[in-house]
Amino acid sequence: MKVILLERLEGWGGLGDVVTVKDGFARNYLLPRSKALRATAANLKVFDAQRAEIEARNARARDAAAKSGESLDGASYVLIRQAGESGQLYGSVSGRDVADAINAEGGKVERAMVVLDKPIKTLGLHEVKVRLHAEVVVTVTLNIARSLDEAERQARGENVIAAQFEEERLAAEEAQADLIEGGAGQIEGDYVQA
Template identity: 85%
Template sequence: MKVILLERVEGRGSLGDVVTVKDGFARNYLLPRQKALRANSANMKVFEAQRAEIEARNLKAKEQAGKSGEKLDGTAYILIRQAGESGQLYGSVSGRDVADVINAEGGKVERSMVVLDKPIKTLGMHEVKVRLHAEVTVTITLNIARSADEAERQARGENIIASQFEEERLAAEEAAQDMLEGGAGQQEGDYGDH
């Protein structure tokens, strides 16, 4: 299906371009979201008549996105999640979770703006892109941890999973040393006949 783009669409073209896209993409995404018009002679005339207005509206939206992007870019958010000992989350962090945590801190982001190639399934620091406008993308950092204390340690650059295994190894070595020195399981005393 041929459509006239009303804004820049990633990988397709920019405002005013007449492009051919798959019917489903046009019907289910571009047309309902007012990102494009069907490319027929009537719509071409309407578009040409309103082109200056559409470009001005698009520029204004881009400027607003740029302003809010300046506040958002580089910010960090903490998400507390339950996870196993290896750092695997019980569940995953989705675009909706990211949007919710940003909005809770005063941002204005919709779930569809969060760009996640795949869901986040591990503890740690994760960089996530947020597309506020077709031409404005910012990066935020998610600090996913099991507790506020772990989040703080991760923010300082500590690998909490590695340090957890190190702490367990040291504790096991200490326990083994205690046993060798006779601190556990050995009792001194007279077990003679009474």
């Protein structure tokens, strides 16, 4: 189906472009969300007559998104999740979790605005893109940890998983040294050989 784009769509084109898309994409996404019009002769005339108004509306929306994005860009959010010893999460962090964390601290983001290339399944600091408008993208940092103390350590740049393994290794070496010092396997005192 041929449609006239009413805003810039990544991978498809810019405002006013006539593009061919699959029928379902047009009927279920573009047309109901007023992102496009069917490319008929009548709609082309209507679009040409209203092009300046549509461009002005798009510019206002872009400016509003850029203004709200200034406070979000570079912000850091802490998410407490359960994870195994190796730092693998028992679930994953989804776009909804990211949007909820941002909204809890006063931002206004919808779940669909969060761009996750792949699900987040490990502890640590993760950068996530948030698309506030087709032309405005900001980056936020997620600090995913098992506790607030661990989140603070990660924020300082410490690798908590490596530190945990190092602590366990040092404790094991200390226990081994204690055993050797104490004469592990040696029997003190008098004993009779048979």
